[in-house]
Amino acid sequence: MNQKLTIGEPFLETRIIEDESAFSVKGPAILLNLDTVMNISVGSVFSDSAEESGTISKSTSVCRIFSLPPLQAAQICDTHISCKGKALLVIGADTLDLGDLTTIDCLRRIWKSNYELTHQESQRGKPYYKSPRTSIDNVSMNFVLVSEPGAPSGIHCKHAAPIRELHLQIVGEGCVDLLAEDDPSAVFASLPLASGSTHVPEWNTELVYPWHRYRSVTRSIFMAVEISE
Amino acid sequence: MGMKFSICTVDRPLESTSPFPLRGSSYEECAAIAEVLGYDGIELQIQDPSLYEAKELRASLDRHGLRCSAVTTGLAYLFEGMSMVHPNEKIRLATVERLHRQLDLARELDSQILIGYLRGRKAPGQSDAEFEEILTDSVSRVLEYAEKIQTPMVMEQINRNDGDVFCSTERTMAFLEKFHSDLLLYNGDTYHMILEDHDVPAAIRRSLSKLVLFHVSDVGRQLPDDNHFDFHEAAAVLNEAGYDKWVSIEARPEPTSFIAARRGLKYLKEVFG
Numbered sequence: 001m002n003q004k005l006t007i008g009e010p011f012l013e014t015r016i017i018e019d020e021s022a023f024s025v026k027g028p029a030i031l032l033n034l035d036t037v038m039n040i041s042v043g044s045v046f047s048d049s050a051e052e053s054g055t056i057s058k059s060t061s062v063c064r065i066f067s068l069p070p071l072q073a074a075q076i077c078d079t080h081i082s083c084k085g086k087a088l089l090v091i092g093a094d095t096l097d098l099g100d101l102t103t104i105d106c107l108r109r110i111w112k113s114n115y116e117l118t119h120q121e122s123q124r125g126k127p128y129y130k131s132p133r134t135s136i137d138n139v140s141m142n143f144v145l146v147s148e149p150g151a152p153s154g155i156h157c158k159h160a161a162p163i164r165e166l167h168l169q170i171v172g173e174g175c176v177d178l179l180a181e182d183d184p185s186a187v188f189a190s191l192p193l194a195s196g197s198t199h200v201p202e203w204n205t206e207l208v209y210p211w212h213r214y215r216s217v218t219r220s221i222f223m224a225v226e227i228s229e
Numbered sequence: 230m231g232m233k234f235s236i237c238t239v240d241r242p243l244e245s246t247s248p249f250p251l252r253g254s255s256y257e258e259c260a261a262i263a264e265v266l267g268y269d270g271i272e273l274q275i276q277d278p279s280l281y282e283a284k285e286l287r288a289s290l291d292r293h294g295l296r297c298s299a300v301t302t303g304l305a306y307l308f309e310g311m312s313m314v315h316p317n318e319k320i321r322l323a324t325v326e327r328l329h330r331q332l333d334l335a336r337e338l339d340s341q342i343l344i345g346y347l348r349g350r351k352a353p354g355q356s357d358a359e360f361e362e363i364l365t366d367s368v369s370r371v372l373e374y375a376e377k378i379q380t381p382m383v384m385e386q387i388n389r390n391d392g393d394v395f396c397s398t399e400r401t402m403a404f405l406e407k408f409h410s411d412l413l414l415y416n417g418d419t420y421h422m423i424l425e426d427h428d429v430p431a432a433i434r435r436s437l438s439k440l441v442l443f444h445v446s447d448v449g450r451q452l453p454d455d456n457h458f459d460f461h462e463a464a465a466v467l468n469e470a471g472y473d474k475w476v477s478i479e480a481r482p483e484p485t486s487f488i489a490a491r492r493g494l495k496y497l498k499e500v501f502g
Contacts (some may be wrong), residue, residue, distance in 0.1 A: 009254065010253060010482070011487045095487075102265060102266070102491075106265050109261040110253070110258050
């Protein structure tokens with residue numbers, strides 16, 4: 001399955017890939033393994049046959065396949081991916097310059113501010129802008145623009161249902177802060193995020209989370225991904 | 230008054246092989262981006278006008294200071310199999326009826342309809358003359374309504390890989406001219422011209438009497454890159470003629486829709502402006 005999603009349009013191309021044996025990726029892309037158990041193979045699926053046909057000597061061959069573990073992400077480029085479970089592909093991150101005011105203006109016109117979405121007075125003026133949210137089976141996701149550096153989201157530790165919550169960094173840099181309590185000064189760990197990366201799981205085996213928040217380091221776009229049981 | 234710059238937009242998810250660079254979940258979104266980037270107008274892909282509120286669309290465009298360069302009709306061919314030359318008369322007449330509604334929408338938007346793929350393909354074994362006869366009948370029916378509501382209909386040349394008979398500018402212009410109507414007009418498209426017109430500047434000059442929309446699109450429906458075709462020469466012909474109507478980017482949304490829209494306008498301003 002190769003399903004194109006519209007949530008990132010016109011800025012980012014987003015696809016859900018599932019059960020593909022040799023999906024071709026042209027140019028740079030960010031890949032997130034959405035499966036909680038199975039790896040994704042990234043690399044040339046043709047290397048084995050080349051070896052078998054004798055065009056590559058086994059004695060000099062190198063490994064051309066990388067295994068992306070569950071719930072981990074990578075930047076990939078001009079390659080093939082092979083997956084049984086679901087994967088998320090985001091294309092175009094390298095084309096967005098968040099230092100460019102026209103780009104920021106366009107993003108803010110299409111993606112809604114937290115205040116527009118919630119009408120909560122506490123959200124007025126917050127530099128968080130969200131794309132439409134979409135769900136595919138047990139996975140829901142949306143993009144978030146943080147139009148200012150050093151801007152934290154709200155601190156929380158509970159979700160409406162048991163989920164695995166991931167922050168996939170698309171553009172710029174950010175981090176997920178872990179806090180001892182619902183207090184901005186109580187940060188005890190930070191999980192840094194660069195473009196094309198996600199963080200190690202914050203949750204325990206019962207899907208219980210510490211207090212946490214996203215925080216932009218630079219102007220940033222990340223994707224909020226929730227995988228339900 | 231110079232040329233007006235526009236971009237092909239679409240409000241539904243299509244693969245990137247479709248040459249509509251600016252994508253959104255609604256035409257309001259497309260208009261919001263086009264406004265910020267500095268376009269004068271947007272071209273709308275409308276499969277079924279009954280699914281749109283014309284006044285809302287008009288208000289949206291007005292809010293963003295944009296015009297509609299054309300209401301384009303080809304999605305009805307791609308997704309419903311409609312065709313102005315369909316062997317089944319019922320489908321032909323339904324296509325004509327659909328185009329009447331497209332004209333109604335275009336009138337509300339103070340615009341024009343564009344017919345490309347919707348004219349259809351030759352049936353197996355059909356002669357050029359038979360194809361032209363059927364198309365003439367359908368065009369006459371649509372044109373009659375266009376004249377009644379005083380809204381232009383524009384027809385496009387289509388290269389031999391994607392269309393039949395009316396592939397070159399000369400052949401298409403000769404077809405349009407036989408109707409003797411000021412409301413039946415021409416859409417030149419560099420993507421088709423590159424393949425069909427040996428002398429593109431001459432073809433553009435040939436079309437000037439009916440040219441109201443000029444699509445800029447490189448080989449393979451890419452954005453112009455000056456490596457395959459001399460767009461500067463085409464622009465010079467239009468500028469020398471004092472052409473002051475629409476020039477529109479029709480290209481694949483690559484590397485992304487947003488970047489294609491941005492680069493497209495930059496190119497239009499640099500080369501055609």
